[in-house]
Amino acid sequence: MNLPVETRKLTKKYGPITAVDALDLTVRPGEVYGFLGPNGAGKTTTLRMLLGLIKASSGTATVLGRKPGTADHLSRVGALIEGPSFYPYLSGRSNLRVMAKYAGVPDSRVSEVLELVDLAQRGKDRYSTYSLGMKQRLGVAAALLKEPQLLILDEPTNGLDPQGMADMRTLIRGLGSAGCTVLLSSHLLGEVQQICDRVGIVSGGRLITESTVADLRAAQHVRVTATPLDKAASVARELLGVEAVRVVDNHLELAVEADQTPWLNAELVKADVAVSELRSHERDLEDIFFELTGEELSHVG
Numbered sequence: 001m002n003l004p005v006e007t008r009k010l011t012k013k014y015g016p017i018t019a020v021d022a023l024d025l026t027v028r029p030g031e032v033y034g035f036l037g038p039n040g041a042g043k044t045t046t047l048r049m050l051l052g053l054i055k056a057s058s059g060t061a062t063v064l065g066r067k068p069g070t071a072d073h074l075s076r077v078g079a080l081i082e083g084p085s086f087y088p089y090l091s092g093r094s095n096l097r098v099m100a101k102y103a104g105v106p107d108s109r110v111s112e113v114l115e116l117v118d119l120a121q122r123g124k125d126r127y128s129t130y131s132l133g134m135k136q137r138l139g140v141a142a143a144l145l146k147e148p149q150l151l152i153l154d155e156p157t158n159g160l161d162p163q164g165m166a167d168m169r170t171l172i173r174g175l176g177s178a179g180c181t182v183l184l185s186s187h188l189l190g191e192v193q194q195i196c197d198r199v200g201i202v203s204g205g206r207l208i209t210e211s212t213v214a215d216l217r218a219a220q221h222v223r224v225t226a227t228p229l230d231k232a233a234s235v236a237r238e239l240l241g242v243e244a245v246r247v248v249d250n251h252l253e254l255a256v257e258a259d260q261t262p263w264l265n266a267e268l269v270k271a272d273v274a275v276s277e278l279r280s281h282e283r284d285l286e287d288i289f290f291e292l293t294g295e296e297l298s299h300v301g
């Protein structure tokens with residue numbers, strides 16, 4: 001079976017700017033994949049290449065086993081990338097019917113997709129009266145008209161209020177459970193943590209890591225509260241290396257396996273450090289992102 005998305009050394013340059021830098025992404029069938037990174041990391045540029053809207057400078061992208069932008073590919077990939085454009089004076093349903101007719105999709109599918117995005121009750125209302133969240137969901141409905149195998153969504157909750165975000169998350173999770181592969185970009189950690197099976201973390205156009213959310217979070221970490229903290233930090237750096245030690249507020253975060261904690265404790269005590277707490281803890285994506293990129297992500301979502 002073809003992978004929904006596979007890129008090899010995918011690169012896009014704009015003059016001196018390398019917007020996407022030798023990206024190797026793999027999206028597997030049936031998963032909700034989160035493409036996570038701060039503004040300007042190269043997410044939109046990547047998605048545009050996957051849809052054949054712009055050409056790569058070098059490297060390759062395969063989408064459902066084909067080169068992006070071929071006729072066959074376009075009918076099997078749904079996308080919401082630049083804000084959806086609809087006729088404001090037509091109802092949501094009429095807008096979709098116009099699109100369905102143009103795409104050769106039977107009218108019955110319009111009701112199905114309105115149901116899927118929870119707009120069946122408001123289908124008769126004018127598009128101009130919709131909230132931003134409803135407009136976004138109608139955009140997803142339009143992308144679903146052709147029953148795509150892969151749905152690509154660029155920042156699907158951008159600009160939505162908390163309720164709109166929650167509705168969109170429910171919708172995306174539902175699509176994922178129904179077997180549609182979803183690739184979405186986001187700069188919102190909370191969102192990705194809640195919706196996605198796997199994430200690709202991107203920074204400055206480069207892929208920093210690609211993993212399941214569960215695996216990323218399960219990587220062992222030990223939190224140490226001790227006095228004096230600066231001495232504890234320097235002992236830990238000597239024992240574990242500078243990279244493995246981070247001072248956070250009034251404690252240390254150490255990248256170390258849990259079975260090493262007795263040894264670590266003994267070494268700290270030997271160095272006259274009073275250890276009041278030493279325990280392994282599950283990190284959230286925010287910590288991981290900061291460790292990997294040195295950048296902060298947004299807390300919203």
Ligand SMILES: Nc1ncnc2c1ncn2[C@@H]1O[C@H](COP(=O)(O)OP(=O)(O)OP(=O)(O)O)[C@@H](O)[C@H]1O
Pocket residue numbers: 014017018019037038039040041042043044045046187
């Ligand atoms: N058409 C273009 N011409 C020149 N530079 C561009 C163009 N499109 C994107 N860039 C640059 O490429 C880099 C990546 O932009 P991109 O929009 O892909 O990032 P992003 O991760 O999607 O961020 P955002 O969420 O802010 O859109 C940025 O430095 C951006 O300024």
